[in-house]
């Protein structure tokens with residue numbers, strides 16, 4: 240099948256080209272994001288392969304459908320950037336990669352927790368400059384701390400297992416309670432209990448109308464003084480202005496983000512020579528207890544290999560008229 244990629248990077252090309260030797264699809268890689276002006280570039284392609292910040296809204300989907308596209312293949316798990324209702328109305332199928340490596344994101348979550356706690360990022364810079372003073376580097380034992388996980392799907396459960404290994408008490412909140420919750424030793428609670436008891440809160444639910452700004456002024460007010468908040472899921476789960484107020488009042492003592500509400504204008508690009516115009520983001524960066532990575536939690540070789548294999552298989556299944564096991568239906 241003829242497949243055009245938007246927002247593709249060198250690592251996407253490498254893994255997809257290598258995996259495609261077994262599929263022989265005709266792949267075209269573009270680095271521009273999918274948007275109304277770029278959607279016309281899909282003329283003559285059967286499938287469009289997109290990533291987390293490509294805007295597959297109704298207007299864009301209309302252009303894609305008018306140019307003959309039949310399939311939207313997400314090379315990620317989340318699908319909040321696709322208007323599923325519009326896709327259905329236009330007869331476009333949507334597929335995704337529901338699971339590639341939950342370990343990649345769970346392990347990055349732990350990296351953020353440990354870095355914020357033990358301040359290894361600050362220690363690295365100090366030691367490079369010959370500064371071996373320890374003031375300001377004190378952390379706490381993770382052992383015995385209470386960690387609250389919002390969302391107990393694939394990534395939330397792996398994160399819970401790792402945290403149990405550290406000797407943490409793990410609280411979990413989800414709209415459904417899976418079988419593994421008790422086996423892992425997670426205490427299944429309501430959201431308010433989790434917010435009020437957790438020393439560390441980590442978000443692992445998808446972005447939906449129900450979870451949009453699940454972290455807001457009211458939920459922050461319920462958190463413990465000095466809480467650590469981690470978001471490796473989707474930026475808009477957090478009301479950033481509320482979190483900034485929480486940091487200023489010191490209720491939030493540590494913030495670790497891999498995702499940001501307005502990341503589409505920033506992440507995945509080298510802007511080091513540009514003036515960043517987003518004042519809210521720049522305020523976040525100004526706190527020394529905030530650690531931000533640019534949506535890299537998924538970025539392991541294992542995950543990229545799996546993403547390429549599942550995406551190309553999804554496309555193959557569509558081409559052969561097989562059942563689409565990874566279809567997303569609105």
Ligand code: NAD
Pocket residue numbers: 316317337338341344389390391392393394395412413414415443444445446447449450471472473497498534535536537538
């Ligand atoms: P999953 O579908 O396996 O699990 C999501 C869980 O969230 C489910 O158990 C679901 O019931 C729960 N949930 C849904 N609505 C909820 C609500 N209102 N309140 C509480 N829980 C709710 O997904 P996953 O593979 O664990 O991924 C979780 C999220 O991580 C994805 O949606 C995606 O946004 C994000 N993600 C980020 C990266 C990254 O690189 N930073 C990579 C992959 C996934």
